[in-house]
Amino acid sequence: MTLPAITARLHAACESAGRAPGEVTLIAVSKMQPPERVEAVLAAGHRAFGENRVQEAQGKWPAWKDAHAGVDLHLLGPLQSNKVRAAVRLFDAIHSVDGLKLAARIADIAQQEGRAPKVFVQVNTGEEPQKAGLAPGAVDEAVRGMRAMDLPVAGLMCIPPADEAPALHFALLAKMAARNGLTGLSMGMSADFEQAVAFGATHVRVGSAIFGARP
Ligand SMILES: *Cc1c(COP(=O)(O)O)cnc(C)c1O
Secondary structure: OOOOOOOHHHHHHHHHHOOHHHHHHEEOOOOOOOOHHHHHHHHHHOOOOEEEEEEEHHHHHHHHHHHHHOOEEEEEEOOOOHHHHHHHHHHEEEEEEEEEEHHHHHHHHHHOOOOOEEEEOOOEOOOOOOOOOOOOOHHHHOOOOOOOOHEEEEEEEOOOOOOHHHHHHHHHHHHHHHOOOOOOEEOOOOOOHHHHHHOOOOOEEEOOOHHHHOO
């Protein structure tokens, strides 16, 4: 478990960017990790975690939430419409909202459940055919539509193409967020979270650098 080292690197990145450490949430991505690794990070007092799949999260997090007050749980992976209710009940933020249809369903169920997770709009900044997310050209209209639904749109999220310099994608996402008046930027993973902080990330999603490689 290298949480203290990663936290130190995050704080150093904030300092070099002239930002306060409190501006950036470190989401510890616990998907597929052995439970004892996650428990060690919880025991260290860390509370923001990320998961990729609703079903996997449902199997582990209710008990951990009962045992540790203040857990802040983020859904990072694709959300199918039949899992929206479970997601709204379990998660505090959903980073993978990639269309108005999904957004409308979240808004509807949030209303019924009396619990609205924060929403990040996922943008396919590299326009990769196999990747989830809205095309950059569709973002402004989608954000307008979601705001009209009374959804708490917190910001934008991206996963840059593996074979490109992430900085270009971070800069593009930051620009799109700014022109939509959005302050949240979910970007940066184990390999590039410090760069993401330099480009304004408010949420970095770090898995293997904290927990070790996923088995
Ligand atoms: C798995 C995952 C991460 C964390 O990846 P690492 O390389 O282990 O830091 C971040 N974001 C998303 C969307 C993921 O699926």
